[in-house]
Amino acid sequence: MRLSIDPSSAEPLFDQIANGLRYALATGVLGPGDRLPPAKDLANDLGVNLHTVLRAYALLRDEGLLEVRRGKGTVVVAHSPGTGDPRLARSAAHLAMEAHRVGISERELIDLVVLAFRNHLPYGRISDR
Numbered sequence: 001m002r003l004s005i006d007p008s009s010a011e012p013l014f015d016q017i018a019n020g021l022r023y024a025l026a027t028g029v030l031g032p033g034d035r036l037p038p039a040k041d042l043a044n045d046l047g048v049n050l051h052t053v054l055r056a057y058a059l060l061r062d063e064g065l066l067e068v069r070r071g072k073g074t075v076v077v078a079h080s081p082g083t084g085d086p087r088l089a090r091s092a093a094h095l096a097m098e099a100h101r102v103g104i105s106e107r108e109l110i111d112l113v114v115l116a117f118r119n120h121l122p123y124g125r126i127s128d129r
Contacts, residue, residue: 001024001029001030003017003021003024003042004020005020005046005048013046014052014053014059015056015059017042017046017048017052017056018060019100021036021056021066022060022065022093023093023096023097025065026092026093027093030076032077033075034075034076035073035074035076036057036066036073036074036075036076038074039053039054039057040053057074061074065077095109095113096109
């Protein structure tokens with residue numbers, strides 16, 4: 001697994017790390033039971049402060065994706081929620097990364113996906129419930 005960050009980005013470094021790990025989960029690079037590198041090692045590899053990595057790990061732990069086991073490291077406990085079909089999860093991850101790259105907000109991306117989904121339903125549009 002290779003993570004990269006952009007120190008010049010407006011996105012906080014811990015979010016970049018967490019998003020990289022979510023992407024690895026969504027694309028199957030990481031799966032349940034996989035161990036993440038110690039926070040100190042990852043911080044050194046990325047050239048960031050140890051607490052930046054710890055904050056990313058804590059965020060993913062709070063989302064239920066990681067478990068931090070004292071003395072045993074950080075372990076993936078679940079796939080990204082709602083990933084379903086791995087091919088679709090990979091496509092969604094790529095779409096999210098591309099949207100981020102071109103500066104589309106999360107809300108704009110969601111609106112685009114909802115519109116595309118509704119326009120491709122076999123029986124036409126559905127109403128919001």
